[in-house]
Amino acid sequence: MNWKAFGAMLARDAHVARRNAIQLSFQTFLQPLLFVFIFGRVMVGSGYMPPQYKSLLLPGIIAISMVFTGIWAVAMPLIAEFQWTREIEDRLLAPIDIHWIAIEKVIAGMIQAAVAGLVVIPLAWLVLRPGLDISIHSPLEFVAIILLVSAFSACGGLALGCSMNQQHIGLMFSMLLTPMIFFGCTYYPWSALKNFPVLQKAVLINPIVYASEGMRATLVPQFSHLPTLVTLVALLVFDLGLLYIGLRQFDKKAIS
């Protein structure tokens, strides 16, 4: 394993992210902030939503911004670099096994997703307070959830980015990610689906369900949520599955 090359590639991604920091911040934080402002502040303040909804909403919003950021950070550059600019070829010729180039992309995506998640918490707190009731009861559990959700989003980005064509980017967001987010127990807890038993079972194939329920379990355990162990195991399975698919697809793209 060539750590120097790996580190240089991470440094390259960090350098590019720093250069695009302002653009990246708007892209990452504007939507979740608008969301918490309208649903958490306006709707609650005007009495359409109960005050507890603030706290129930936030973990889902964190999950969404992490998933979006990770997928975007990995998939979009990969799609462009493989199909349009082909700039990844320079890294494919670096003296390192090419799987590590894919893993480097995943690590870079994980870092961005984790930062997105961690920064949304205080920002949302500023918008939503007072009356926001979140706390980290078990730091270890919190770290594990953040790590697994980041990894899920970055590995998902790798699998999607290496499977999609440039002309299907719009489709990827409208046909895949949007339904996943709406059926991902992001704006409501999984237990709220109890009156829709078929849907409640069906959404369990959606990894975002475990991301938002896991966030709920660690930040707002006062609301009902899936057992933490279940969410951790499910996320781990999705992470490994997507990483496996992503690496295979990366191989196919990188070597003809």
Next chain:
Amino acid sequence: MAVGVRTKDLRKIYTSAPPLGAAGGFIARGNARKSKQPKPQITALDELSLEIQPREIFGLLGPNGAGKSTTVGVLTTRVRPTSGKAWIGEHDVWNEQAQVKHLIGVVPQRPNLDFSLTAREILIFHAAYFGIGNKERNQRADSLLEKFKLTDRANQMVRGFSGGMMQRLSIARAMMHDPQVLFLDEPSAGLDPQTRILLWEIIRDYNREGKTILLTTHYMEEADALCHRLAIVDHGKIIALNTPHELKASIPGGYLLRLRFGNQTTGLLQRLKTLAGVREVRSSDGTGTDVYADRGGSLIPEIAAVAASTGAELSDVHISEPSLENLFLHHTGRSLRD
């Protein structure tokens, strides 16, 4: 430590679209046994064996789709051969990729520069991937930028660069880690004549430092001016391999006269063969005739006289001097630009 390049019986059959720069070849229907739909199979390399000496400038010459880019792709770890082997120095390209990548530098057919970085950063990060220390990579970047006349654009993003500047930067990047073997895939495609001459000078300089160079081209002048040895490739096979000089000398007579007659007869062809200096007469389609001879213009009056006496009016004449273009035509019956 000069390093050579070797391939043995390389075959590559694409079952999906070949990568850019390696497109073409001929398409044959796959003989997939009763599977749903036979995939189109494109044979890009057909038992290609090659040995390039250390310190050699070696050229692969051939039309688009001949298999040149695929050969470079296999030798640079980017294309998995269907069968056969390739070595850079002592290292098996497919099984010792990391060692091989240390030894090679690659200039692709289409620029693939990192659009998120400036020219200087592209060189610096490239060197960092190869583990070159901070101080040294800065020095090398500065000297290469200077050499390639890019110093004043060093801190600009490459997005706005012209084709020639991108090409120069691609070559500078390939040289950053001081590779022993430099691959250039169609290096002068799309360059203006001035830049092309600068490029040739740089390639010769690099070679003088003891480096091996493999370039692909379909420009005769380039192959002729630069290469110590040349392989002419067509349909994934080597059809001739020698020094440019020897290759040209192998064309019968050297001169090629492409003639057209209003009314061509076999009698005419027989008579042409008897003219002094004529080595070979070929007629492919009944209207055009290729005459290989050891003289050019001075044959024309005699040809015109023979034509007149057999009632075939000479309607068009094109004389070309000994060249690789003629050689390619001689071996394949096709022009390089077909």
